[in-house]
Amino acid sequence: xxxxxxxxxxxxxxxxxxxxxxxxxxxxxxxxxxxxxxxxxxxxxxxxxxxxxxxxxxxxxxxxxxxxxxxxxxxxxxxxxxxxxxxxxxxxxxxxxxxxxxxxxxxxxxxxxxxxxxxxxxxxxxxxxxxxxxxxxxxxxxxxxxxxxxxxxxxxxxxxxxxxxxxxxxxxxxxxxxxxxxxxxxxxxxxxxxxxxxxxxxxxxxxxxxxxxxxxxxxxxxxxxxxxxxxxxxxxxxxxxxxxxxxxxxxxxxxxxxxxxxxxxxxxxxxxxxxxxxxxxxxxxxxxxxxxxxxxxxxxxxxxxxxxxxxxxxxxxxxxxxxxxxxxxxxxxxxxxxxxxxxxxxxxxxxxxxxxxxxxxxxxxxxxxxxxxxxxxxxxxxxxxxxxxxxxxxxxxxxxxxxxxxx
Ligand SMILES: Cc1ncc(COP(=O)(O)O)c(C=O)c1O
Numbered sequence: 001x002x003x004x005x006x007x008x009x010x011x012x013x014x015x016x017x018x019x020x021x022x023x024x025x026x027x028x029x030x031x032x033x034x035x036x037x038x039x040x041x042x043x044x045x046x047x048x049x050x051x052x053x054x055x056x057x058x059x060x061x062x063x064x065x066x067x068x069x070x071x072x073x074x075x076x077x078x079x080x081x082x083x084x085x086x087x088x089x090x091x092x093x094x095x096x097x098x099x100x101x102x103x104x105x106x107x108x109x110x111x112x113x114x115x116x117x118x119x120x121x122x123x124x125x126x127x128x129x130x131x132x133x134x135x136x137x138x139x140x141x142x143x144x145x146x147x148x149x150x151x152x153x154x155x156x157x158x159x160x161x162x163x164x165x166x167x168x169x170x171x172x173x174x175x176x177x178x179x180x181x182x183x184x185x186x187x188x189x190x191x192x193x194x195x196x197x198x199x200x201x202x203x204x205x206x207x208x209x210x211x212x213x214x215x216x217x218x219x220x221x222x223x224x225x226x227x228x229x230x231x232x233x234x235x236x237x238x239x240x241x242x243x244x245x246x247x248x249x250x251x252x253x254x255x256x257x258x259x260x261x262x263x264x265x266x267x268x269x270x271x272x273x274x275x276x277x278x279x280x281x282x283x284x285x286x287x288x289x290x291x292x293x294x295x296x297x298x299x300x301x302x303x304x305x306x307x308x309x310x311x312x313x314x315x316x317x318x319x320x321x322x323x324x325x326x327x328x329x330x331x332x333x334x335x336x337x338x339x340x341x342x343x344x345x346x347x348x349x350x351x352x353x354x355x356x357x358x359x360x361x362x363x364x365x366x367x368x369x370x371x372x373x374x375x376x377x378x379x380x381x382x383x384x385x386x387x388x389x390x391x392x393x394x395x396x397x398x399x400x401x402x403x404x405x406x407x
Pocket of ligand 1: 042102105175209239
């Protein structure tokens with residue numbers, strides 16, 4: 001019989017947040033076990049509710065959004081995005097420069113498919129949000145990882161970026177605020193990245209989906225507001241800030257040097273048309289969502305849920321012998337470091353499996369974020385403090401006598 005294999009294009013494409021460790025967790029759940037899933041940044045299962053105003057609005061809009069929209073999206077939605085970009089200091093974005101998508105995810109894949117030829121390189125952070133590496137690879141390109149330095153608050157290492165630029169480098173991905181580290185980059189650092197991009201004719205891919213989830217009174221700077229010389233694609237959406245990840249609504253806006261990117265823009269227009277349009281009822285929420293305050297605004301203030309959970313997890317992680325973490329400044333992730341010598345860890349995926357099987361807690365190992373050394377993992381700190389507390393107590397018990405053994 002003929003066998004059907006996955007396409008060769010998918011070789012080396014991986015998305016471990018929903019990978020083998022999660023498959024094992026799902027198997028355990030099917031067998032009646034209870035698993036605490038701390039692997040996906042999905043607010044709804046942890047009791048975060050979408051604003052009533054948006055739910056009512058979407059219900060009311062269902063009959064007027066039955067048809068396809070313009071492939072780039074509803075005019076009213078794109079108009080609101082242009083205004084949002086202006087408020088963030090991003091100049092020169094017109095309605096035609098905005099594409100709505102079924103989440104930022106769809107647009108990340110599209111932006112790479114439209115640009116890359118075999119052998120083209122894109123600089124991607126390590127650790128990264130793995131969809132970026134997967135999308136570069138799927139599009140035939142090579143993701144070249146630049147290091148973010150834990151010793152320097154997980155900021156991108158500018159010297160490492162410099163070393164990794166080659167004549168084949170077409171762009172650089174900047175995830176700010178960052179998933180999985182929770183870092184927030186200062187303007188001065190972003191200016192250094194802009195300088196390198198300008199000097200080397202690189203496109204900047206700015207993933208800013210967490211820009212409204214910034215704590216401690218800090219201000220987020222959009223990297224696209226710092227240059228008009230290179231092409232910038234700024235990605236954003238409502239999954240996190242308005243707690244509607246399931247509605248699938250995101251966008252990308254183009255700014256800067258569009259003149260020299262006409263061919264690429266033609267490619268993006270073609271790809272956008274090929275998927276007809278993104279979810280129209282969800283698009284119809286964009287203007288309202290961007291005119292109200294983010295649902296998470298209060299949650300990131302002292303006393304708010306996300307803020308207090310961040311405070312809790314940061315302390316709990318650093319209280320466990322052999323584990324430490326930099327304090328996250330934004331989003332809802334922490335990326336702890338493990339003392340690999342103490343625990344004899346050689347394989348971080350196996351470590352995640354060991355914790356899952358023994359303590360029934362699911363998280364993603366650092367390798368899932370293209371972090372090469374097996375000494376990190378990511379915790380999504382969306383659950384209530386009582387749940388996080390139980391998880392961390394179990395983790396402490398687990399690590400008290402853990403020494404990794406090979407299977
Ligand atoms: C950094 C980052 N970019 C993009 C996405 C995708 O978001 P969306 O729901 O808009 O597809 C996520 C989701 O977790 C993310 O963490």
